[in-house]
Amino acid sequence: MERPDEDTYERRFERVREHVAAMSRRKFLAIPGILGSVIGGAFAVFEIELLKGKKFHLRPPGALAEEKFLATCLRCGQCAQACPYNSVRLAAAEEGIAIGTPYIEARRIPCYLCEDLPCIKACPSGSLSKEISDRGNVKMGLAVIVDRQACIALQGLRCEVCYRSCPLMGKAIALEFRPHEVTGKHAIFEPVVNFDACVGCGLCEHACVVDIPAIKVLSLADAKGLMGRHCRIGTRIG
Amino acid sequence: MILRNPVSEKFRKWLVIRRAVQISVVALFLLFPLTGLAWIQGNIGAANLFGLSIADPLSILGSVVASKKIYVPALAAAGIVALFYFAVGGRAYCGYVCPAGFFFEISSSVRNLVLKALSRPKRSGWNLDLSPHIKYYTLIGVLAVSAVTGIMTFEIFSPIGLATRVISNDFVAANPNGQNLERFAAAGPSLGLLVLLGIALFEAVFSKQAWCRFVCPLGAFYSLVGRTSLLRVKIDHADCALCLNCQADCPAKYVLDRPLAKEQTYITMGDCTNCGSCIDACPSASLKFALRLPWRK
Numbered sequence A: 001m002e003r004p005d006e007d008t009y010e011r012r013f014e015r016v017r018e019h020v021a022a023m024s025r026r027k028f029l030a031i032p033g034i035l036g037s038v039i040g041g042a043f044a045v046f047e048i049e050l051l052k053g054k055k056f057h058l059r060p061p062g063a064l065a066e067e068k069f070l071a072t073c074l075r076c077g078q079c080a081q082a083c084p085y086n087s088v089r090l091a092a093a094e095e096g097i098a099i100g101t102p103y104i105e106a107r108r109i110p111c112y113l114c115e116d117l118p119c120i121k122a123c124p125s126g127s128l129s130k131e132i133s134d135r136g137n138v139k140m141g142l143a144v145i146v147d148r149q150a151c152i153a154l155q156g157l158r159c160e161v162c163y164r165s166c167p168l169m170g171k172a173i174a175l176e177f178r179p180h181e182v183t184g185k186h187a188i189f190e191p192v193v194n195f196d197a198c199v200g201c202g203l204c205e206h207a208c209v210v211d212i213p214a215i216k217v218l219s220l221a222d223a224k225g226l227m228g229r230h231c232r233i234g235t236r237i238g
Numbered sequence B: 001m002i003l004r005n006p007v008s009e010k011f012r013k014w015l016v017i018r019r020a021v022q023i024s025v026v027a028l029f030l031l032f033p034l035t036g037l038a039w040i041q042g043n044i045g046a047a048n049l050f051g052l053s054i055a056d057p058l059s060i061l062g063s064v065v066a067s068k069k070i071y072v073p074a075l076a077a078a079g080i081v082a083l084f085y086f087a088v089g090g091r092a093y094c095g096y097v098c099p100a101g102f103f104f105e106i107s108s109s110v111r112n113l114v115l116k117a118l119s120r121p122k123r124s125g126w127n128l129d130l131s132p133h134i135k136y137y138t139l140i141g142v143l144a145v146s147a148v149t150g151i152m153t154f155e156i157f158s159p160i161g162l163a164t165r166v167i168s169n170d171f172v173a174a175n176p177n178g179q180n181l182e183r184f185a186a187a188g189p190s191l192g193l194l195v196l197l198g199i200a201l202f203e204a205v206f207s208k209q210a211w212c213r214f215v216c217p218l219g220a221f222y223s224l225v226g227r228t229s230l231l232r233v234k235i236d237h238a239d240c241a242l243c244l245n246c247q248a249d250c251p252a253k254y255v256l257d258r259p260l261a262k263e264q265t266y267i268t269m270g271d272c273t274n275c276g277s278c279i280d281a282c283p284s285a286s287l288k289f290a291l292r293l294p295w296r297k
């Protein structure tokens, strides 16, 4: 005879069935979920829009424009692992929406602009564009003499270090000579960046001999001006 | 939940296998940064495995949605991975591969150790239980926000990304990119590490594996994959005594409800991670892995 409190198979089965029935009667409240995601989503959109373009990161060669880059880079670090000079690091969590993306700190280790561009080859997402096969076509940023007073060449000393460090020496950085107006007999060798040729690898920024570099790689947007179409330059040849 | 047999002494085969796989995944990703041996490069988001490009399908989906462009090699890399988990069980990713899941699983079990030390029963204390549906809203949410802002959104706060970068890029002495090693020495743990530890602490105190069970959009994605997956746990009702040992050990108990109630012979719910805990726990060997055609119940 079965005792009423005995835990028989039938009783267990009954409990399991009741539980399943109870669970299928329970409705998941979709309204709070939808409400929550809409509010959370709106907040996230707002935050991200605020954080967009806050800081310039020097990206590895071939990187798409920043917005496109943040839309496609998988933050996998394969470019960083492929770089023989360990130039590429991944952004820390402090970097907000750029977290995990690769960047180069030129003053620490610049991009040495490898002939075969292994970083581009390693990228699985097309964020480093495979269309760039010649290192001369790379455009990571533009080098700019940001402080003419800190540049010792502009103070009349012989330096040329940035000029000599440039992988496109003579093309991306040229030296322009002019007489030193103070002494009257010396010359100033001014490093001048040609924006059409500069790839933005940061070798000059890395090499600059003064304590805080007088030449820095800036983003294209920060470095470039625009002449305006109505300007006619009669002296330009060709 | 009543007839709990003392199976804890039993050799838990699937637990051992699972731990071995979880540790191997971490070790594999450490291999290149530590030794330069290029078996696998990259991290869990996208990697190069013996020359084969593989990628997290949700990551690729996010990038397609954000950039409104399709990059075929990336799609192929994601397709291979999606197919793999279609075969071995969607959330098998969570149970065997995900480095964040592994970390949270281990850190959450601190809770059990503490309870044991206090000689309190296993499931006592705070136990925040939310709906497993929340994660689908997170999934839709991150994709929608990616589409609107054009920025891959999940990557910004993903603990999986944080964890995988700790493994592949941070605490690796041989890798001069180990920025957090330098920083760790100079300024203590990075923000990313603090976030990971914060989630771990929350889970240890309030709710075991809360991120994985309720929030994770990648878990939600693989849960959808798992609904039609080929490898699933099968229940043989003939010997099942309904002791419910399996359910006691299952990290997603509700997936066993219908199979136990004899409404199904396979576990079909996507939240089953194929972890095999139920198989290990069953005293009558009524559960086993089996091949299931996507439409079979």
Ligand code: SF4
Binding pocket: A060, A061, A082, A083, A084, A085, A086, A087, A088, A110, A111, A112, A113, A114, A117, A118, A119, A120
């Ligand atoms: S071009 Fe060479 S040095 Fe420059 S980031 Fe790529 S791999 Fe590194």
Ligand code: SF4
Binding pocket: A072, A073, A074, A075, A076, A077, A078, A079, A080, A101, A102, A122, A123, A124, A125, A126, A127, A128
């Ligand atoms: S290899 Fe490409 S996808 Fe991966 S981190 Fe570098 S740029 Fe991003």
Ligand code: SF4
Binding pocket: B093, B094, B095, B098, B099, B100, B101, B102, B160, B211, B212, B213, B216, B217, B218, B219, B220
């Ligand atoms: S739920 Fe998310 S974090 Fe947890 S194991 Fe699965 S993928 Fe990883």
Ligand code: SF4
Binding pocket: B233, B246, B249, B250, B251, B252, B253, B255, B256, B267, B271, B272, B273, B274, B275, B276, B277, B278, B279
């Ligand atoms: S049903 Fe079994 S295999 Fe699936 S999650 Fe639960 S314990 Fe793991």
